[in-house]
Amino acid sequence: MALTTAQTGLSRARRGVAPGGPGKPANRKSKLSSQTRKTFFWLLLPSVILLVLIHGYPLVYAGVQATHDGSLIETGEFVGLENFANVLASDAFWKAARFTLLFTIVGVFGSWLLGLGLALLLRTKIPAGGLFKVLLLLPWVVPIVVSSTAWNWLVGTPDSLVPGMFRNLGLGTPLFLADPTLAAITVMVFKVWISFPFMMMMTSAALASVDTTVYEAASMDGASRWQQFSQITLPLIARSTYISWILMTIFCVNDFPTIYLLTGGGPVDATTSLVVLAYRTVFQDFQTGPGVAIAFLMTITLVVVSVILYRQIRKSSVE
Amino acid sequence: MSAVVHAHPQSGPVLGVADTGKPNRSLSDAGLRGRWWRFALILAITAVVLVPIMVTVVLAFTPGPTSTATGFTLENFGSVFSETLASTWLQNSLITTLSTVVVAVAVAAPAGYVLSRGRSKAVSGYSLLLFVMQSLPIITSVVPLFILFAGMGLVDNLMGLTIIYVGSTMTVATWMMAAYFDSIPISLEEASWIDGCSVFGSFTKVVLRNSLPGVLSTAIFAFLLAWNDYLVAIVFLRSTEIFTLPMGVQSFFQQNQTDWTSVMALAVIMMLPPIIVFAALNKYFSVGGIGGSLAGR
Numbered sequence: 025m026a027l028t029t030a031q032t033g034l035s036r037a038r039r040g041v042a043p044g045g046p047g048k049p050a051n052r053k054s055k056l057s058s059q060t061r062k063t064f065f066w067l068l069l070p071s072v073i074l075l076v077l078i079h080g081y082p083l084v085y086a087g088v089q090a091t092h093d094g095s096l097i098e099t100g101e102f103v104g105l106e107n108f109a110n111v112l113a114s115d116a117f118w119k120a121a122r123f124t125l126l127f128t129i130v131g132v133f134g135s136w137l138l139g140l141g142l143a144l145l146l147r148t149k150i151p152a153g154g155l156f157k158v159l160l161l162l163p164w165v166v167p168i169v170v171s172s173t174a175w176n177w178l179v180g181t182p183d184s185l186v187p188g189m190f191r192n193l194g195l196g197t198p199l200f201l202a203d204p205t206l207a208a209i210t211v212m213v214f215k216v217w218i219s220f221p222f223m224m225m226m227t228s229a230a231l232a233s234v235d236t237t238v239y240e241a242a243s244m245d246g247a248s249r250w251q252q253f254s255q256i257t258l259p260l261i262a263r264s265t266y267i268s269w270i271l272m273t274i275f276c277v278n279d280f281p282t283i284y285l286l287t288g289g290g291p292v293d294a295t296t297s298l299v300v301l302a303y304r305t306v307f308q309d310f311q312t313g314p315g316v317a318i319a320f321l322m323t324i325t326l327v328v329v330s331v332i333l334y335r336q337i338r339k340s341s342v343e
Numbered sequence: 344m345s346a347v348v349h350a351h352p353q354s355g356p357v358l359g360v361a362d363t364g365k366p367n368r369s370l371s372d373a374g375l376r377g378r379w380w381r382f383a384l385i386l387a388i389t390a391v392v393l394v395p396i397m398v399t400v401v402l403a404f405t406p407g408p409t410s411t412a413t414g415f416t417l418e419n420f421g422s423v424f425s426e427t428l429a430s431t432w433l434q435n436s437l438i439t440t441l442s443t444v445v446v447a448v449a450v451a452a453p454a455g456y457v458l459s460r461g462r463s464k465a466v467s468g469y470s471l472l473l474f475v476m477q478s479l480p481i482i483t484s485v486v487p488l489f490i491l492f493a494g495m496g497l498v499d500n501l502m503g504l505t506i507i508y509v510g511s512t513m514t515v516a517t518w519m520m521a522a523y524f525d526s527i528p529i530s531l532e533e534a535s536w537i538d539g540c541s542v543f544g545s546f547t548k549v550v551l552r553n554s555l556p557g558v559l560s561t562a563i564f565a566f567l568l569a570w571n572d573y574l575v576a577i578v579f580l581r582s583t584e585i586f587t588l589p590m591g592v593q594s595f596f597q598q599n600q601t602d603w604t605s606v607m608a609l610a611v612i613m614m615l616p617p618i619i620v621f622a623a624l625n626k627y628f629s630v631g632g633i634g635g636s637l638a639g640r
Contacts (some may be wrong), residue, residue: 063542064457068469071454071513078510079476081491082484089487094491142388150382159389160627162396164623167571169589169608174395176596177402177603184400217392278480281573285593302482307578312486319483330478334471 134216141221164221172285204294230264402607419608432591433524443569477514523557
């Protein structure tokens, strides 16, 4: 079975990558395939071991922990689905789930819109365009620990720079990290600030592959700027856009440092996402079972979503 | 900079220089105005976006509250290294990150080769598995790994940290390598097989030798992940002398009064390596690489 594996694999690659290459004599091919099988096994082995150790084993053990009344030291008694029932019945979980959803929607579409806008602006020739392209990537390149420190200095207390500016303009003193609603908005703006360069790069790369002659044809046919954008540009970059949304969704749902470093999940849990909630439940409240149960619920959701998305990507790349 | 005589006299010398690429394309007045509008808009957005980074740099070179210096000073950097464990943290971060990069590439390159050349039910199943694993929250595996590593003495230990970084990098790294190998024609390997080279030999001597861009972009990905990580570090590191830089920077906020100028000096040190890597290897720095590797399979 594995022998045919290597054979079909190699012949696929030969067909796909080097069409018209000379065929091999049959005996040479089968000898190669049996060698190939062994070689492939050894080449893949370290990766498989790591996958089992760092991803597989923890996932299974997380399942054990989620169904036990344990701690970080001992596994504890088997309690069945009690942890899941408790978690699903708690307000904290649903509050965190709602915040995660909102954070993800704002994070994905906020950064996409900003990234798309900038990519379109930078697409036309402007003075120092290359420099802007590099400078605008910095929020994504700078470590989050560094940028969260800077944001904390800018908006952290009523005496910080930005609240001070509002005060000087007679707009009151907004408590960016102390007011629940404002803190939620601040965290989302911070996430958009970190993520838009990624979207800008993805969109720029997609735009670069669009053939510009289609626009000339369209403007000759009297298409307006907006029509050109919505009916030519967007459909042509749709696949890349789709992929960037998927990636950003995963980045947002799994995000920990952006939120935790800026607000710690506060004030009054207003910015507690599911990951932050899971972290605090395990490492601050020392309730391993419920904490892992939260992480496990996220995991199950993400496995289902990512298998569906994987199929979609594969399907669209065949087309 | 080559001088280009622009077709329209009203476009002025500045435009003539900026427009060197296409001297024959004529610009209407409206197009010209639109261009400067776009320039002004981008300039304004860039200025606002960069405020947090500029603030960091400015504060790092500003005298602290107890300082007698005025204006520009380097003493924050001196004090952060003499009064905190900054040099240890920097060293820990460098050791962990560089080991992660080397091991991650060493694991991902061969696996990526198999994914690229040996496509079959089993291999594409493995590819799906990698995709699913990379989308899972690290927090799920962190708790069980914490218990496992505690038993092995790998908690509060740089090697434990590195193992987790390699593990969480390898999924995307393998995909990135596979996508790069897809672009290398198999005829190169076929030629080497005819010369009597084994599959492994052709992988190391022919394929890897032609894969520097792919290896570099994978290495950059691993570098950024390990250098910037906070979640794994906060769970696994306990003692200040084992801290990596993110934990070191955060330790300034445990005290009542944050020493802003010192923390910004350390922040500047922490953001330099990614910026240097980015500046030096800009052309290999493809987010597209990640997106592309997802798109290609």
